[in-house]
Amino acid sequence: MVSITTEGDSFLENEDKLESSAESRRTDEPPGVMSILCLVALKRRLWLLPILTSGWLFSSFWTSYAIAVSYNHTEADFPYISHTAIEAPERCVFGQMVNIGAVMLGMNVILRYLFVKKFLLCKGTAGTDRWFRVNLAGLCLGIASAFGLSMVANFQTQVQRVPHYIGAFFAFGFGTVYCWVQSALTYKVHYTFKGKRVLAALQFTNSIVMTLLLDTLRAVYLTSTITEWLLALSVLTFTLTFAPDFRNMRVDDPKIFLEETYERKHSSLDLKDLNSNKNGVTVIADAKISNDDLKNGDVVQVDGVDNMV
Numbered sequence: 001m002v003s004i005t006t007e008g009d010s011f012l013e014n015e016d017k018l019e020s021s022a023e024s025r026r027t028d029e030p031p032g033v034m035s036i037l038c039l040v041a042l043k044r045r046l047w048l049l050p051i052l053t054s055g056w057l058f059s060s061f062w063t064s065y066a067i068a069v070s071y072n073h074t075e076a077d078f079p080y081i082s083h084t085a086i087e088a089p090e091r092c093v094f095g096q097m098v099n100i101g102a103v104m105l106g107m108n109v110i111l112r113y114l115f116v117k118k119f120l121l122c123k124g125t126a127g128t129d130r131w132f133r134v135n136l137a138g139l140c141l142g143i144a145s146a147f148g149l150s151m152v153a154n155f156q157t158q159v160q161r162v163p164h165y166i167g168a169f170f171a172f173g174f175g176t177v178y179c180w181v182q183s184a185l186t187y188k189v190h191y192t193f194k195g196k197r198v199l200a201a202l203q204f205t206n207s208i209v210m211t212l213l214l215d216t217l218r219a220v221y222l223t224s225t226i227t228e229w230l231l232a233l234s235v236l237t238f239t240l241t242f243a244p245d246f247r248n249m250r251v252d253d254p255k256i257f258l259e260e261t262y263e264r265k266h267s268s269l270d271l272k273d274l275n276s277n278k279n280g281v282t283v284i285a286d287a288k289i290s291n292d293d294l295k296n297g298d299v300v301q302v303d304g305v306d307n308m309v
Helices: 013-025 033-042 048-070 081-085 090-122 130-154 161-193 198-216 221-240 260-266
Strands: 002-004 249-251 299-302 305-308
Touching (some): 048 081, 048 221, 081 090, 081 221, 090 130, 090 249, 130 161, 161 198
16 A cells, blocks of 8 residues: 655545554564565655665666676777676676666656555546546556666677667667656646646756757767766666655555455364464454354454454
8 A cells, every 4th residue: 555645744644544553453463575575664765765776777887887897898988888788797797787676667667656646636636637647658658668678688789689679769768758757747746736846847857858868879989878878877867856755655565365265265263163362352254153153251353343242
């Protein structure tokens, strides 16, 4: 579940009150799936995710570059980013680090989509409003861009040229369109609703720079290689602009539910011989009980409420 808060107020105060009792009962539960994936530290610090993503991808480019130059596998004066990951061992490091970065980038895309969707709903925007479709289109473009980045990492330009260029088109082409879409959404959220222009202005400026750099990629070699590095840096810079909005979000661990028929088939609960817990309270969930199954004085807990039979 994703919730959004603002300075001093909460858009979901009633929801938080309803969940407070449930959260208190979950304090002794083991970590969920997202906690196991080391996101427990980011559950209420999601603003760190864009920073970590940009830092990780930036370091992956320079790490492969340093290794390639040290082995004399590429020139030192601004080669193409993909040319720093042709030979081993730098291509192994580049592939592993960029694949992880692509997953992190996809997480940013999904959280951004959920933030905008939740914010529009909190503002009472109709579900059929065109901004919801724009937000969905942004999600698709962002995921395609992250997938393209992974293709660039896995298909080296001198070995698998066609898949590599397709991935580059997805990463930079769709990535630039994605930035324009997000800039429009930021204008809707921050200016139309909040009257703030700074973040929207930054994103629009970044998108204009990316568009100009994308067109310059067709220039002569040295200009083209420098442009590619600047374009990659612009993508990472744009990702950083998600941090202010992510400060107002939190993510709870996902829940898993079994199908009712499957749960009843494999349930160890025996209605004929009820087992009591250490407090003498029998916990029963999703079960139909007849009066014959219980004795006078039994305490049954249903949905967290104790009932005396």
